[in-house]
Amino acid sequence: MEPAVEAHGLGKRYGRNWALRDCALEVPSGRIAALVGPNGAGKTTLLHLVVGLSRPDAGEARVFGRAPRDMLAEIGFVAQDTPLYRDFTAAELVTMGGKLNRRRWDTALARERLAMLGIPPDQPVGKLSGGQRAQVALALALAKRPRLLLLDEPIASLDPLARREFMQTLMGAVAESETTVLLSSHLLADLERSCDYLIVLQRSRVQLTGAVDELLETHRTLVGPRAGSESIAGVAKVVRASHTERQSTLLVRRGDGPIDPLWTEHEVTLEDLVLAHLAEAGTRVAASAWEVPA
Numbered sequence: 687m688e689p690a691v692e693a694h695g696l697g698k699r700y701g702r703n704w705a706l707r708d709c710a711l712e713v714p715s716g717r718i719a720a721l722v723g724p725n726g727a728g729k730t731t732l733l734h735l736v737v738g739l740s741r742p743d744a745g746e747a748r749v750f751g752r753a754p755r756d757m758l759a760e761i762g763f764v765a766q767d768t769p770l771y772r773d774f775t776a777a778e779l780v781t782m783g784g785k786l787n788r789r790r791w792d793t794a795l796a797r798e799r800l801a802m803l804g805i806p807p808d809q810p811v812g813k814l815s816g817g818q819r820a821q822v823a824l825a826l827a828l829a830k831r832p833r834l835l836l837l838d839e840p841i842a843s844l845d846p847l848a849r850r851e852f853m854q855t856l857m858g859a860v861a862e863s864e865t866t867v868l869l870s871s872h873l874l875a876d877l878e879r880s881c882d883y884l885i886v887l888q889r890s891r892v893q894l895t896g897a898v899d900e901l902l903e904t905h906r907t908l909v910g911p912r913a914g915s916e917s918i919a920g921v922a923k924v925v926r927a928s929h930t931e932r933q934s935t936l937l938v939r940r941g942d943g944p945i946d947p948l949w950t951e952h953e954v955t956l957e958d959l960v961l962a963h964l965a966e967a968g969t970r971v972a973a974s975a976w977e978v979p980a
Protein backbone atom coordinates (compact mmCIF):
# COMPACT_ATOMS: atom_id res chain seq x y z
CA MET A 687 0.00 0.00 0.00
CA GLU A 688 1.13 3.54 -0.72
CA PRO A 689 2.87 5.23 2.24
CA ALA A 690 0.83 7.97 3.91
CA VAL A 691 3.87 10.24 4.20
CA GLU A 692 7.16 10.13 2.33
CA ALA A 693 10.10 12.47 2.41
CA HIS A 694 13.12 12.38 0.15
CA GLY A 695 16.09 14.67 0.78
CA LEU A 696 13.63 17.04 2.45
CA GLY A 697 15.15 20.22 3.84
CA LYS A 698 14.04 23.58 5.18
CA ARG A 699 16.35 26.48 5.92
CA TYR A 700 15.83 29.66 7.90
CA GLY A 701 18.55 32.05 6.81
CA ARG A 702 21.77 30.06 6.91
CA ASN A 703 20.49 27.45 9.37
CA TRP A 704 18.84 24.22 8.36
CA ALA A 705 15.76 23.52 10.52
CA LEU A 706 15.43 20.17 8.74
CA ARG A 707 18.02 18.53 6.55
CA ASP A 708 18.31 15.46 4.27
CA CYS A 709 15.15 14.06 5.74
CA ALA A 710 14.23 10.66 4.32
CA LEU A 711 11.34 8.75 5.81
CA GLU A 712 8.23 6.77 5.06
CA VAL A 713 5.19 6.47 7.31
CA PRO A 714 3.13 3.47 6.22
CA SER A 715 -0.58 4.00 5.85
CA GLY A 716 -2.76 3.13 8.87
CA ARG A 717 -0.10 3.75 11.51
CA ILE A 718 -0.08 5.99 14.57
CA ALA A 719 3.40 7.44 14.21
CA ALA A 720 5.27 9.31 16.94
CA LEU A 721 7.60 12.13 15.98
CA VAL A 722 10.02 12.76 18.83
CA GLY A 723 13.19 14.75 19.42
CA PRO A 724 14.58 17.45 21.68
CA ASN A 725 13.47 21.08 21.48
CA GLY A 726 14.45 22.62 18.18
CA ALA A 727 15.05 19.24 16.48
CA GLY A 728 12.80 20.12 13.55
CA LYS A 729 9.51 18.41 14.42
CA THR A 730 7.22 21.38 13.77
CA THR A 731 9.20 22.20 10.63
CA LEU A 732 8.61 18.67 9.30
CA LEU A 733 4.89 18.75 10.14
CA HIS A 734 4.49 22.14 8.43
CA LEU A 735 6.18 20.80 5.29
CA VAL A 736 3.96 17.71 5.28
CA VAL A 737 0.77 19.74 5.73
CA GLY A 738 1.85 22.17 3.00
CA LEU A 739 2.11 25.18 5.32
CA SER A 740 5.68 25.80 4.24
CA ARG A 741 7.71 25.02 1.15
CA PRO A 742 10.89 22.96 1.20
CA ASP A 743 14.29 24.41 0.28
CA ALA A 744 15.46 20.93 -0.73
CA GLY A 745 13.86 17.63 -1.64
CA GLU A 746 10.17 16.92 -1.33
CA ALA A 747 7.42 15.62 0.93
CA ARG A 748 4.58 13.54 -0.45
CA VAL A 749 1.24 12.61 1.08
CA PHE A 750 -0.27 9.44 -0.36
CA GLY A 751 2.04 9.92 -3.33
CA ARG A 752 1.05 13.52 -4.07
CA ALA A 753 2.26 17.01 -3.22
CA PRO A 754 0.86 18.15 0.17
CA ARG A 755 -0.86 21.17 -1.42
CA ASP A 756 -2.91 18.84 -3.62
CA MET A 757 -4.02 16.86 -0.58
CA LEU A 758 -5.25 19.62 1.75
CA ALA A 759 -8.81 18.29 1.81
CA GLU A 760 -7.49 14.94 3.04
CA ILE A 761 -5.21 16.24 5.81
CA GLY A 762 -6.28 17.22 9.32
CA PHE A 763 -3.87 19.34 11.33
CA VAL A 764 -3.88 20.32 14.99
CA ALA A 765 -1.16 22.93 15.44
CA GLN A 766 0.93 23.39 18.58
CA ASP A 767 -1.08 24.86 21.53
CA THR A 768 -4.34 23.90 19.74
CA PRO A 769 -5.10 27.42 18.51
CA LEU A 770 -8.85 27.91 18.28
CA TYR A 771 -10.99 31.02 17.93
CA ARG A 772 -11.41 31.47 21.67
CA ASP A 773 -14.58 33.59 21.56
CA PHE A 774 -16.47 30.97 19.57
CA THR A 775 -18.31 28.11 21.24
CA ALA A 776 -17.59 24.48 20.35
CA ALA A 777 -20.96 24.32 18.56
CA GLU A 778 -20.10 27.41 16.50
CA LEU A 779 -16.71 25.98 15.60
CA VAL A 780 -18.35 22.77 14.39
CA THR A 781 -20.73 24.79 12.20
CA MET A 782 -17.87 26.93 10.90
CA GLY A 783 -15.85 23.79 10.08
CA GLY A 784 -18.78 22.52 8.04
CA LYS A 785 -18.88 25.74 6.02
CA LEU A 786 -15.14 25.61 5.35
CA ASN A 787 -15.03 21.90 4.46
CA ARG A 788 -18.25 21.30 2.59
CA ARG A 789 -17.17 18.11 0.84
CA ARG A 790 -16.18 15.81 3.70
CA TRP A 791 -17.31 17.39 6.97
CA ASP A 792 -19.10 15.13 9.47
CA THR A 793 -21.07 17.44 11.78
CA ALA A 794 -22.80 14.56 13.56
CA LEU A 795 -19.48 12.92 14.38
CA ALA A 796 -18.08 16.13 15.90
CA ARG A 797 -21.24 16.77 17.96
CA GLU A 798 -21.41 13.17 19.19
CA ARG A 799 -17.75 13.18 20.14
CA LEU A 800 -18.04 16.43 22.10
CA ALA A 801 -21.25 15.29 23.82
CA MET A 802 -19.62 11.97 24.75
CA LEU A 803 -16.77 13.86 26.38
CA GLY A 804 -19.14 16.19 28.23
CA ILE A 805 -17.78 19.32 26.52
CA PRO A 806 -20.30 22.16 26.89
CA PRO A 807 -21.27 23.17 23.34
CA ASP A 808 -22.40 26.69 24.26
CA GLN A 809 -19.40 28.07 26.14
CA PRO A 810 -16.64 30.06 24.43
CA VAL A 811 -13.75 27.63 23.99
CA GLY A 812 -11.44 30.20 25.60
CA LYS A 813 -13.24 29.43 28.87
CA LEU A 814 -12.76 25.66 28.63
CA SER A 815 -9.89 23.82 30.31
CA GLY A 816 -6.74 23.01 28.33
CA GLY A 817 -7.79 19.35 28.12
CA GLN A 818 -11.27 20.26 26.87
CA ARG A 819 -9.83 22.65 24.27
CA ALA A 820 -7.49 19.90 23.05
CA GLN A 821 -10.49 17.59 22.72
CA VAL A 822 -12.41 20.25 20.75
CA ALA A 823 -9.44 20.67 18.40
CA LEU A 824 -9.24 16.90 17.94
CA ALA A 825 -13.00 16.58 17.33
CA LEU A 826 -12.81 19.32 14.68
CA ALA A 827 -9.82 17.68 12.99
CA LEU A 828 -11.57 14.28 12.99
CA ALA A 829 -14.82 15.77 11.62
CA LYS A 830 -12.91 16.47 8.44
CA ARG A 831 -12.53 12.69 8.14
CA PRO A 832 -8.91 13.10 7.12
CA ARG A 833 -6.86 10.29 5.61
CA LEU A 834 -3.86 11.80 7.38
CA LEU A 835 -4.04 13.53 10.76
CA LEU A 836 -1.06 15.56 11.97
CA LEU A 837 -0.86 16.73 15.57
CA ASP A 838 1.89 19.00 16.89
CA GLU A 839 2.43 18.34 20.60
CA PRO A 840 -1.28 18.00 21.30
CA ILE A 841 -0.87 16.73 24.86
CA ALA A 842 2.06 18.83 26.07
CA SER A 843 0.03 21.05 28.39
CA LEU A 844 -2.37 18.41 29.68
CA ASP A 845 -2.35 16.68 33.06
CA PRO A 846 -1.78 12.89 33.08
CA LEU A 847 -5.49 12.02 33.17
CA ALA A 848 -6.38 14.45 30.37
CA ARG A 849 -3.42 13.10 28.35
CA ARG A 850 -4.64 9.57 28.74
CA GLU A 851 -8.20 10.54 27.78
CA PHE A 852 -6.94 12.43 24.76
CA MET A 853 -4.80 9.54 23.55
CA GLN A 854 -7.65 7.07 24.14
CA THR A 855 -10.02 9.25 22.13
CA LEU A 856 -7.46 9.49 19.38
CA MET A 857 -6.80 5.75 19.28
CA GLY A 858 -10.53 4.95 19.37
CA ALA A 859 -11.25 7.38 16.54
CA VAL A 860 -8.40 6.06 14.43
CA ALA A 861 -9.43 2.44 14.99
CA GLU A 862 -12.90 3.28 13.61
CA SER A 863 -11.48 4.92 10.50
CA GLU A 864 -8.48 4.33 8.27
CA THR A 865 -6.75 7.51 9.35
CA THR A 866 -2.97 7.59 9.56
CA VAL A 867 -1.68 9.74 12.43
CA LEU A 868 1.62 11.56 12.79
CA LEU A 869 1.95 13.10 16.23
CA SER A 870 4.85 15.00 17.75
CA SER A 871 5.46 14.81 21.49
CA HIS A 872 8.07 14.79 24.22
CA LEU A 873 6.05 12.40 26.37
CA LEU A 874 7.71 9.12 25.57
CA ALA A 875 5.83 7.00 28.09
CA ASP A 876 2.47 8.09 26.66
CA LEU A 877 3.64 7.36 23.14
CA GLU A 878 4.77 3.83 23.96
CA ARG A 879 1.18 2.92 24.84
CA SER A 880 -0.36 4.33 21.72
CA CYS A 881 2.04 4.64 18.80
CA ASP A 882 3.19 1.85 16.52
CA TYR A 883 5.68 3.77 14.39
CA LEU A 884 8.57 5.98 15.47
CA ILE A 885 10.54 8.84 13.94
CA VAL A 886 13.34 10.35 16.01
CA LEU A 887 14.64 13.72 14.89
CA GLN A 888 17.69 15.37 16.28
CA ARG A 889 19.58 18.45 15.22
CA SER A 890 17.50 18.72 12.04
CA ARG A 891 18.13 15.14 10.94
CA VAL A 892 16.32 11.83 11.13
CA GLN A 893 18.16 9.76 13.72
CA LEU A 894 15.98 6.65 13.80
CA THR A 895 12.79 5.49 12.15
CA GLY A 896 10.79 2.27 12.02
CA ALA A 897 7.92 0.22 13.38
CA VAL A 898 7.92 0.33 17.20
CA ASP A 899 7.51 -3.44 17.65
CA GLU A 900 10.43 -4.14 15.29
CA LEU A 901 12.63 -1.56 16.99
CA LEU A 902 11.83 -2.97 20.43
CA GLU A 903 12.44 -6.51 19.14
CA THR A 904 15.81 -5.68 17.61
CA HIS A 905 17.20 -3.79 20.62
CA ARG A 906 18.20 -5.15 24.02
CA THR A 907 19.81 -3.90 27.20
CA LEU A 908 22.70 -6.16 28.21
CA VAL A 909 24.24 -6.24 31.67
CA GLY A 910 27.50 -8.08 32.20
CA PRO A 911 31.16 -7.91 33.09
CA ARG A 912 32.95 -4.69 32.28
CA ALA A 913 33.37 -4.64 28.52
CA GLY A 914 36.14 -3.29 26.38
CA SER A 915 35.78 -2.63 22.69
CA GLU A 916 35.68 -6.33 21.75
CA SER A 917 32.71 -7.53 19.72
CA ILE A 918 29.96 -9.53 21.43
CA ALA A 919 28.33 -12.55 19.81
CA GLY A 920 24.81 -11.77 18.64
CA VAL A 921 25.28 -7.97 18.79
CA ALA A 922 25.30 -5.93 15.59
CA LYS A 923 25.95 -2.60 17.25
CA VAL A 924 26.43 -1.08 20.69
CA VAL A 925 24.27 2.03 20.65
CA ARG A 926 25.12 3.22 24.14
CA ALA A 927 27.37 1.95 26.91
CA SER A 928 27.74 2.87 30.55
CA HIS A 929 30.19 1.30 32.94
CA THR A 930 30.91 0.89 36.61
CA GLU A 931 34.24 -0.52 37.77
CA ARG A 932 33.08 -4.10 37.30
CA GLN A 933 29.99 -4.01 35.20
CA SER A 934 28.83 -2.66 31.87
CA THR A 935 25.31 -1.85 30.76
CA LEU A 936 24.88 -1.72 27.02
CA LEU A 937 21.95 -0.82 24.84
CA VAL A 938 22.54 -2.82 21.67
CA ARG A 939 21.03 -3.60 18.33
CA ARG A 940 20.86 -7.35 17.97
CA GLY A 941 22.61 -9.17 15.17
CA ASP A 942 22.21 -12.74 13.98
CA GLY A 943 22.21 -15.62 16.43
CA PRO A 944 21.94 -15.75 20.20
CA ILE A 945 23.63 -13.18 22.40
CA ASP A 946 26.73 -14.27 24.34
CA PRO A 947 25.34 -15.94 27.51
CA LEU A 948 27.87 -14.01 29.63
CA TRP A 949 25.43 -11.12 29.26
CA THR A 950 22.01 -10.85 30.89
CA GLU A 951 19.44 -9.62 28.36
CA HIS A 952 16.59 -7.25 29.16
CA GLU A 953 13.89 -5.88 26.90
CA VAL A 954 14.09 -2.16 26.21
CA THR A 955 11.40 0.47 26.57
CA LEU A 956 10.71 3.07 23.91
CA GLU A 957 12.20 5.64 26.25
CA ASP A 958 15.48 3.64 26.62
CA LEU A 959 15.67 3.29 22.88
CA VAL A 960 15.07 6.93 22.02
CA LEU A 961 17.41 8.29 24.67
CA ALA A 962 20.17 5.86 23.69
CA HIS A 963 19.97 6.83 20.03
CA LEU A 964 19.95 10.51 20.88
CA ALA A 965 22.94 10.07 23.16
CA GLU A 966 24.74 8.03 20.50
CA ALA A 967 24.59 10.99 18.18
CA GLY A 968 26.31 13.07 20.78
CA THR A 969 23.48 15.16 22.11
CA ARG A 970 23.48 15.71 25.79
CA VAL A 971 19.80 15.36 26.47
CA ALA A 972 19.03 17.18 29.66
CA ALA A 973 16.62 15.16 31.73
CA SER A 974 14.39 18.22 31.90
CA ALA A 975 14.01 18.24 28.12
CA TRP A 976 12.13 14.96 28.36
CA GLU A 977 9.10 14.96 30.54
CA VAL A 978 8.70 11.29 31.24
CA PRO A 979 5.78 10.79 33.58
CA ALA A 980 5.77 7.78 35.88
Ligand SMILES: Nc1ncnc2c1ncn2[C@@H]1O[C@H](COP(=O)(O)OP(=O)(O)OP(=O)(O)O)[C@@H](O)[C@H]1O
Nearest residue numbers: 700704705706723724725726727728729730731732
Ligand atom coordinates in the same frame (compact mmCIF):
# COMPACT_ATOMS: atom_id res chain seq x y z
N1 LIG B 1 10.18 30.89 11.58
C1 LIG B 1 11.43 30.55 11.94
N2 LIG B 1 12.45 31.41 11.75
C2 LIG B 1 13.72 31.09 12.09
N3 LIG B 1 14.08 29.91 12.64
C3 LIG B 1 13.10 29.00 12.86
C4 LIG B 1 11.73 29.28 12.53
N4 LIG B 1 10.99 28.19 12.84
C5 LIG B 1 11.85 27.29 13.37
N5 LIG B 1 13.10 27.77 13.37
C6 LIG B 1 14.31 27.06 13.85
O1 LIG B 1 14.33 25.79 13.25
C7 LIG B 1 14.73 24.79 14.18
C8 LIG B 1 13.68 23.71 14.27
O2 LIG B 1 12.53 24.28 14.89
P1 LIG B 1 11.19 23.44 15.13
O3 LIG B 1 10.17 24.38 15.66
O4 LIG B 1 10.87 22.69 13.90
O5 LIG B 1 11.67 22.42 16.27
P2 LIG B 1 10.80 21.45 17.18
O6 LIG B 1 11.47 20.12 17.16
O7 LIG B 1 9.37 21.49 16.77
O8 LIG B 1 10.98 22.12 18.60
P3 LIG B 1 10.02 22.14 19.91
O9 LIG B 1 10.05 20.76 20.48
O10 LIG B 1 10.70 23.11 20.79
O11 LIG B 1 8.65 22.58 19.47
C9 LIG B 1 15.02 25.50 15.48
O12 LIG B 1 16.41 25.77 15.54
C10 LIG B 1 14.24 26.79 15.35
O13 LIG B 1 14.86 27.84 16.07
